[in-house]
Amino acid sequence: MRKIIKYGIFLVWVLSLLTLNALALSDPSNDNLKLENNNSESIGIDICIDFIWYTHEELRDHSDTIVIGTVKEILTPRWNTADGKQPHKLLSKFEYPDDVIYTDIVISVDEYLKNPSPSGELIVRVTGGTVGDFSMATDADPSFNTGEKVLLFLRIDTNPNTKDIGPEHFIVTDFYRGKYTLTEDGKATTPDEHTTLDVLLSSINQTNNNTSDTEVSDNKETADKQEGSGSTIQSKRIPFISFFWTLGAVLGAVLIVRHSVRHSVRHR
Known part of the structure; x- marks a missing residue:
């Protein structure tokens, strides 16, 4: 059970990283925006x-x-x-x-x-x-x-x-x-x-x-x-490869948790 809790916490942490990465990719300061400015200053x-x-x-x-x-x-x-x-x-x-x-x-x-x-x-x-x-x-x-x-x-x-x-x-x-x-x-x-x-x-x-x-x-x-x-215009680029690394980490965590659950059930 302790291993399940530990892996569950790890899974939550990885999911948080994925969420932060998604927010970064949708940041208004990135390259996907048009030349728009909602501030009062030019x-x-x-x-x-x-x-x-x-x-x-x-x-x-x-x-x-x-x-x-x-x-x-x-x-x-x-x-x-x-x-x-x-x-x-x-x-x-x-x-x-x-x-x-x-x-x-x-x-x-x-x-x-x-x-x-x-x-x-x-x-x-x-x-x-x-x-x-x-x-x-x-x-x-x-x-x-x-x-x-x-x-x-x-x-x-x-x-x-x-x-x-x-x-x-x-x-x-x-x-x-x-x-x-x-x-x-x-x-x-x-x-x-x-x-x-x-x-x-x-x-x-x-x-x-x-x-x-x-x-x-x-x-x-x-x-x-x-x-x-x-x-002087600069744009913040988020490396898209980080998305794949994060996704891979999530999938790996899921497999580890599933394996741990099955292992625990077998020994009951």
Whole structure:
């Protein structure tokens, strides 16, 4: 009888392990959930991007257009889905750059410094923004403020995940390195460079002798952006093999108890 009680306790313990494992597999934090958030705070998605720093001449050569203008409007951020809303997919399937929040910036153009256009406005697209419960940001894309005076080195968006969404638009060449904030005293600044508008204009107006390398370098920049990125979203994975180990333990315990009961009956 003591052996039956002992094995019975063991069986209860194993069943408890099985229950805890089942609860873990159904935890809302695991990979089976969609991108949903029931908390009042937004979920932050930070993306780290490695890229090559261009010189002023390289910025000029690898840009499709260069403009001086003013930030007229910052449009509402959107997901890169057909309706601009949150993608319906599993958390474990969320990947950058396939799934991004982007923000379009309307620039009122004062002057075209390369490849002039009759249009007085253009749209610049950056990765980042807040949509619903989700906020995305990168450490490489530039930020903009309404009314800000800027000099922009721009490329046509060739990213297959965003290029055909919305109106015709550009992206900033070499990320924040290609966006200069201009001040009334002639200064031109980025987060890590302080120069002057005259220096930039001098570089832009020099004869371009490196246009043949543009396409190769552009491809390299795109590859660097994709390979050097990473999302802070993490999911808790429960090893499914643990379920089989627990189930095996339960079955083993059941067989032991049955054997013990039969053995005890025979000796009565």
